Amino acid sequence: MGTNQNLTVAERIRKQFDSLTRAERQLANAILEDYPVSGLGSITAVSENSGVSTPTVARMARKLGFGGFPQMQAQLHIELKATISSPIAKHDLWSESAPDTHILNRFADAVTENMRQTLKQIDPKEFNAVVDLLSDLNREIHVVGGRITRSMADNFFTHMQVMRSGVTLVAPNSNTWAHYVLNMNKGDVLVAFDIRRYEHDILRLAEVAKARGVTLVLFTDQWGSPAAKLATYSLNSRIEVPSAWDSLVVTLFLVEAVIAGVQTQTWDETKSRMKTLEELFDQTKMFKKFI
Amino acid sequence: MGTNQNLTVAERIRKQFDSLTRAERQLANAILEDYPVSGLGSITAVSENSGVSTPTVARMARKLGFGGFPQMQAQLHIELKATISSPIAKHDLWSESAPDTHILNRFADAVTENMRQTLKQIDPKEFNAVVDLLSDLNREIHVVGGRITRSMADNFFTHMQVMRSGVTLVAPNSNTWAHYVLNMNKGDVLVAFDIRRYEHDILRLAEVAKARGVTLVLFTDQWGSPAAKLATYSLNSRIEVPSAWDSLVVTLFLVEAVIAGVQTQTWDETKSRMKTLEELFDQTKMFKKFI
DNA sequence: TTATTTTTGAAATTATATTTTCAGAATTGA
DNA sequence: TCAATTCTGAAAATATAATTTCAAAAATAA
Structure with missing residues (x-):
């Protein structure tokens, strides 16, 4: 866990790819294929999509430093939101000379x-x-x-x-x-x-x-x-x-x-x-x- | 059910907004707020996010013509994939269903x-x-x-x-x-x-x-x-x-x-x-x- | 080859999510 | 106002998801 704290799922996979087993690599590739949308469904859906068993998915999630599959998925959701959110920088818009907390x-x-x-x-x-x-x-x-x-x-x-x-x-x-x-x-x-x-x-x-x-x-x-x-x-x-x-x-x-x-x-x-x-x-x- | 077949969740909400109840409107607004990412988590997460109960979420999913919450979520996942892979993912701002040149x-x-x-x-x-x-x-x-x-x-x-x-x-x-x-x-x-x-x-x-x-x-x-x-x-x-x-x-x-x-x-x-x-x-x- | 270790997924177990039920709250209609 | 209806969420019931267990399959080492 320790060092992986703020990494994306993709980064963690790349970093640890060498230590992944055959079935895990298959899963990893499937996840990277259509990233980050690939991790959307249930663990069952993900496992079927990539042709491995659910325990393999759960095990890899932990191997990548997550508490379990739900935690890995939560991270994917965060990344997804970041991807989706408008490229138009929200904040540089307004009154620069006023602090962010100003009523304006x-x-x-x-x-x-x-x-x-x-x-x-x-x-x-x-x-x-x-x-x-x-x-x-x-x-x-x-x-x-x-x-x-x-x-x-x-x-x-x-x-x-x-x-x-x-x-x-x-x-x-x-x-x-x-x-x-x-x-x-x-x-x-x-x-x-x-x-x-x-x-x-x-x-x-x-x-x-x-x-x-x-x-x-x-x-x-x-x-x-x-x-x-x-x-x-x-x-x-x-x-x-x-x-x-x-x-x-x-x-x-x-x-x-x-x-x-x-x-x-x-x-x-x-x-x-x-x-x-x-x-x-x-x-x-x-x-x-x-x- | 019948006629809603291929509509997005947002379209269905718009179409039926008038027939939604107070709690359902609250939920609908929450879903549209950060659409379509808002519907990512479990029914529990969605309900907590929007301040309504889980039954309300399940009920609205059916009211919108889905078999249940999981089906609605599946539709959101489809839309999410489309959004991500589409190059037009930019303009999440304004009225999507209207052409760019529309007065709105x-x-x-x-x-x-x-x-x-x-x-x-x-x-x-x-x-x-x-x-x-x-x-x-x-x-x-x-x-x-x-x-x-x-x-x-x-x-x-x-x-x-x-x-x-x-x-x-x-x-x-x-x-x-x-x-x-x-x-x-x-x-x-x-x-x-x-x-x-x-x-x-x-x-x-x-x-x-x-x-x-x-x-x-x-x-x-x-x-x-x-x-x-x-x-x-x-x-x-x-x-x-x-x-x-x-x-x-x-x-x-x-x-x-x-x-x-x-x-x-x-x-x-x-x-x-x-x-x-x-x-x-x-x-x-x-x-x-x-x- | 054979013993040992590792990997893997079926099945069982446990945890969580979803739906249903139902009584009280809120709203509507008279 | 008050009765009837509709809405709503807590709790129970059910369904599904996630994890664990474990035996068999693969990989590795001798």
């Missing part, structure tokens, strides 16, 4: 990881379907957010409003929601934001809307709001960061990506609307004086 | 790069100074945003308001701003958001505030709002993405990081305020009914 760097790590995980889980087909739905000018769009996600709803609304007609922002105060529901019709789309500390009102609104034949698009978190079961499309983002609050960074990323998608889809109309908007800004500039 | 991936690349550049440029000392300033309970905080950045201002305000007293959100309508200025006093802090298509009103407000001895903290873009010359602290974020609009993702990241900083700084008070808030939510829940 810890936060950045968490957010990057959230982004990575979120993208892994998003189904592009679903994403495309959402974009198509929101680009359909025959459907009215209603947007609603909760206490914290209100800012997402607001941001989404502001951009959508520029690109197309028929977009409504449902006011944050749920007392007034009944009025909004009156204007929801079959074929309309309700875009709802609901993350952890899910809000019951949002669920109720989704139910009522659903009953009126409205399609629900939901931006929620990795665990999924209760409204998810009513949603035709649900975009889940990771939100955990080293903070007492959850992070909406990835949610905003998805919102912006969807907006970019809709923009591409509707570019012909959007272009002229944006031009008109510019002109309006120029005109109103003169009478916008607050002091 | 292009957007993700841009945002990551923005984040990297932004963090490189941020001076941690300045960041810390901003956190200290905002944690100082002797200073009133005023928050203002523009047409697009309003959602950032709103989000920042919502969180700050929970953590401390003396926080005001300046309404978007600049007609009313004179009234807000009346309440700005020497030593107060004005947190302003102003990105490209800089808004003249924000600059004017900054000037007026400055004249009253208010300290300006500015969230702006890489080129810097005209108000930057009046700002004591200025946090610049990169905002360019493949879209007709600019991205606020990195700005939101900075906002959240600052909030997390203030939260740490003021934790003693914040803690009890958050507890009170929870109680208030519970109390108001009953009369929050919209229909």
